[in-house]
Amino acid sequence: MNQSKTVNVLAPSYMQGFQCVGSACVETCCSSWHIAIDEPTYRKYQTIRIEPLASQLRQHVQLSSEAAKAQGAYASIPLALGESCPMLDEQQLCSIQTTLGAEALSSTCSDFPRIYVHDGQRLAMAASLSCPEAARLALADEQALDLVELPLAFSAQRPPALHRRRASAGAQEQDLVRRHGGLLASVISALLRLHSLSAEQALVYGGLILRRVAGLAGQEFGAAEAALEQVLEQFLGPQTLQRAPELVAGLSVPKGAQFSLLLAASQRFMRDHGGRASFRALMDEVSKGLELGQSPSHCLARYEQADQDYLRPFLAEHPHLLKNYALNSVLSSVFPREGMAELPHEFMELAVRLALIRFYLVGLAALRGPELSVDDVRRTVYGVARNIEHNRRFLPGVMQALEAHGALRLEVLATLLL
Ligand code: SF4
Structure with a gap:
């Protein structure tokens, strides 16, 4: 018998209103990444005999390498950049769900964009802001990140899969x-x-x-x-x-160093990996705004002017936009998840994400001037979040590039962020 259970979880208030908008989504999550399939779901798919679903599953669901299995992706549906999930039917509906019901989906597909975490004391939930609808709700207003208790119903056979956990510290913990x-x-x-x-x-x-x-x-x-x-x-x-x-405000910020560090890290990634369509479109706009083909001093002058004249006044009017993004990152990454040795790196990862978003916003501000909008921020947030979450090489590549310039230290935070 399929028993259902309900537990209360801590969640930002925007989660109360979240609903996938399906075919109205501006960038569906069913394309351009490796869709992880957990082991019980993979084994269930092996038993399906309903055609044509059974043949499609055999053709498209691939067992993972041992390394990927260790990270929870027992199998996957690998998708190239720009490629949509082959399990979508002509109406762009998931054929696994329409044939077998939502309970047959892998936890990646049924949970996304929900992220379940445990902070050592209790279960909490947030959304990945790589989902445009979640980003829209999370950045809607100052209250969106207020924490509330939400009832979470699940089947006893399939409790919510934890994405991240901070180990609970015992009385003997010496870290x-x-x-x-x-x-x-x-x-x-x-x-x-x-x-x-x-x-x-x-x-x-x-x-x-x-x-x-x-x-x-x-x-x-x-x-x-x-x-x-x-x-x-x-x-x-x-x-x-x-x-x-x-x-x-009194910390010295060499804007030239900020500009060249974040630009070089982004360009290196684009050169080596291409990036998703939405991210490439964002980079094109940033490039136009900063007139990147021109001399470095010209681009830097545009960068400084757009930051001063347009982005700062805009963010002063809408301070919750970047605050909500950062609060959501702290919650969903369960910062700090590890111990003393990992603390600086974990914090720099949070800071670098915000620094990149801010950097691209300066580029958009240079293009739009006073027309810079809340929608530009939402688009930048989900575009960057998606590039980070659906491309495992993006953030490590950026972090490596910054490290190579000695910029991955708590001491240089102001240079990246202010
Ligand atoms: S990205 Fe979000 S809104 Fe879009 S299809 Fe996926 S879950 Fe639905």
Whole structure:
């Protein structure tokens, strides 16, 4: 008997209204990536005898390599860039779902864009903003990232597949970050929710705190814990917080270095891997806006002017756009998921995602001028999120390129973000 269960999960309020818009979607998730098939679903597909579905499944569902299996993709339907899922029928409906019902879908297909995470204490859910509809809802207003409890119904035979988990820290845990991961996550989220700081400033100020935390590596646990308390008191006391915008504004930001680092990392990726159609279209617009064929000093001048004249005023009017994106990333990546050794890299990944989105927005601002719109931000967010999530080489490639220039350090956060 198929028993159903319900649990309450923590989720951003925009999840209450999420519904896949199907054929009205501007960029469906059923194309251009390897659709992972979990082991129970793969085995079920082997038993299907209904034609033509059975033959299509045999033809298109491929067993994965051992490495991919270890990451949860037991099998997959591999799709080339621009290629749609071969299981879609003439009406663009999924033939597995229409023939066997939604319960026959792999967890990737039935869950997307929902991301289930466990923060060591409880189950939470957010959406991948690589889904245009999820991005539209998540960036709709300041309240969209308020956390609410939502009932999640699932079949007892098939509980929600966890995408990421922070291990719960036992009383004996001696890694400071593992022991206080929940606290550090709430510090970063609280900074992002402060009205006095923009999203970029909040991450830079959070980075200053985390740099001090990372500096406690190697200390005896009791002493490190006491020092952590002092660091938090020092940075989060009401008076220091009041001065935080001024402190961050006073950091020196070499815009030329920011421009060339983020441009070179993006161009290297485009040269080596091409990128998805929506990302290529975005890069074309950025390239036109910054007039990238012209001399480097001309492009840099356009970059600085568009940032100053159009993007900054626009983001000051709509501060929730980048804040909601960053809050969603903190929640869905379960930052910090690992321990002390991984803390700087994990945080830089969050920061680099925001820095890339901001960089492309400057390019769009150079093209659109005062016409830059909320819709441009939504499109940039889901285009970048999709390139990151559906192309495993994108973010590691960008991170490698930045590392090669010594830019992947908490010390250079301001250079990338402000
Ligand atoms: S990307 Fe989102 S809205 Fe579009 S088809 Fe997929 S789940 Fe539906």
